[in-house]
Amino acid sequence: MDADGLTRLLAPDGWALLSALPPYDERLAMPIAERLRAEGLHPSLVAAALTQSRLRSRARAKLGDFASGMLFTQAGLEQATRLEVAAHHARRYRDAGLSHVADLTAGIGADALAFAGVGLRVTAAEVDEMTAAIATVNLRHFPEATVVHADGLSLDLSDVDGVYADPARRTGTGRRVFDPAAYAPPLDAVLALRERVAALGLKLGPGLPHGAVPHDARAQWVSSDGEVVEVGLWFGPLAPEGPGRSALVLRAGHAHVLAPDESAHAHVGEVGTYLYEPDGAVIRAGLVGDVALEVHGRLVDPTIAYVTGDERHETPFATGYRVHDVLPFHLKRLRSYLRERGVGRLTIKKRGTAVVPEQLRKQLDLRGSAESTIVLTRVGGHQSVLVVEPLTPAADGPHPGES
Structure with a gap:
């Protein structure tokens, strides 16, 4: 979706068109596009509306009913945190007694939405102008959330008591990035922020090796309905359990946490029943x-x-x-x-x-x-x-x- 398509989509007629489209069906997309263009609708608007209809359909698996009122980019949807997981992120900040969170990598606003949903004030930074505009639309119902078009590392954190970041781990062509120094923003630059704001949280890929976990972090690997989706690194008041490892298993609407028992060790034995x-x-x-x-x-x-x-x-x-x-x-x-x-x-x-x-x-x-x-x-x-x-x-x- 280009800037012209987004502008047309955000106009009253464009939003009405998007809301009136039937549930997305790949087989019907081309006939619908041809009919709408034949009715005189601008090709950019038709393309933008059908793209958003397709992305909304895909987004329901991550964001549930919220997806029906949101806008997306392809990359933003891929990186967006699942709503159930984002809610756990937000509760960490709330339960730590924080009030103002800076989301350095807002994307389409999924995590910022969860922060605002538990009553936290959120400053959400997004370096891409179009994605920032989309995040603004997605957070329109939350006066607690402010979206700024900026590099998150440039934010003034003097009024912030919590920081969150989900560094991009793909290039513009979609290829995965494995070097933390090539993340956007770089991992070391984000980790350095805990010297200024103790309450720092990071969402990273679940393949992060244990040796790369900072000594003062609580590393929690997360699965949602059997799929491993991330590892969260939590620092300071966001890690009341202290440094270490744990697993968060989200299944059938329930959350289960497993932490190591340092007092006992499993042994190896023959196969049982x-x-x-x-x-x-x-x-x-x-x-x-x-x-x-x-x-x-x-x-x-x-x-x-x-x-x-x-x-x-x-x-x-x-x-x-x-x-x-x-x-x-x-x-x-x-x-x-x-x-x-x-x-x-x-x-x-x-x-x-x-x-x-x-x-x-x-x-x-x-x-x-x-x-x-x-x-x-x-x-x-x-x-x-x-x-x-x-x-x-x-x-x-x-x-x-x-x-």
């Missing part, structure tokens, strides 16, 4: 052993993120499976095993093995109507196959021996 696959945020945070402690289990292998146990335990930090068989990995034996049981639909999970699931599926030449799940991993240092069944919190209640 149950297998637990830790959530991705737990794995990224290095807390697989803590899941083993929670389910009274043990590690399958010291280097593999699978936990096993002899009792069933419900935990938000892992997906559970009942183990039916443990076999050494051997293609012919596995093929015979599955054919004897009429397995034609197979879910293949893997960790710690070079086997390619789709290639293995072809080699197995599956036949039958039954369905099964296998896990390819190392057990006791040996490549193994675990035949498992996903556990569900179903109505049939616990099986014998389950707690």
Whole structure:
């Protein structure tokens, strides 16, 4: 969307057009565009309205009903924080007793919206002029929020008691940036701000290595409905737990936090009746052993993120499976095993093995109507196959021996 399209879209007639469009359907976009242009609407307005309709449709997964009243850029939507996660960010600032937050990288305004939504005053800086204009539109219902077209690092922080930043980690062409010095703004420049404002929060990519976490940070890896979305670095009053690591698992509208138990350590043992696959945020945070402690289990292998146990335990930090068989990995034996049981639909999970699931599926030449799940991993240092069944919190209640 160019500046002309945005200007036309923000006019009363343009906004009315956007509001009147049907739910976005890729198959209907071209016919609708042709009809609107034939009716005399400016091509820039038609293109802008249909682009926003498409982006709003995509944004609902991140921002829910708020998306229907917002404007977006492609890059802004990709970097925007999910509303549920942004709400957790905002509550950290509110619960720390802060009142005025500077968002140095406002983008389309998703985090600023969450800050304002919990009653915080927000100064939201955005270096791109069009994106700043869009953020202004998106924050129009919040008098607590002020958007400024500026480099966030240039903001006057004398009246600010909290700072937040989500440095861009992609180039203008969409390629990922892995060097923190090439972030926009650079990571070191943002970290230096904690010398001026103690309450600093950062949203970074979840692949951040533990060795890159500052010694005074609380690093919290976050997953939302099974997808690892970020690691937050929290400093000063935003980290009342103190420096360290934790995992925040958001699932089905509930939030669960796992922190390390420094007083105990999980051991490695043989595969039991149950297998637990830790959530991705737990794995990224290095807390697989803590899941083993929670389910009274043990590690399958010291280097593999699978936990096993002899009792069933419900935990938000892992997906559970009942183990039916443990076999050494051997293609012919596995093929015979599955054919004897009429397995034609197979879910293949893997960790710690070079086997390619789709290639293995072809080699197995599956036949039958039954369905099964296998896990390819190392057990006791040996490549193994675990035949498992996903556990569900179903109505049939616990099986014998389950707690």
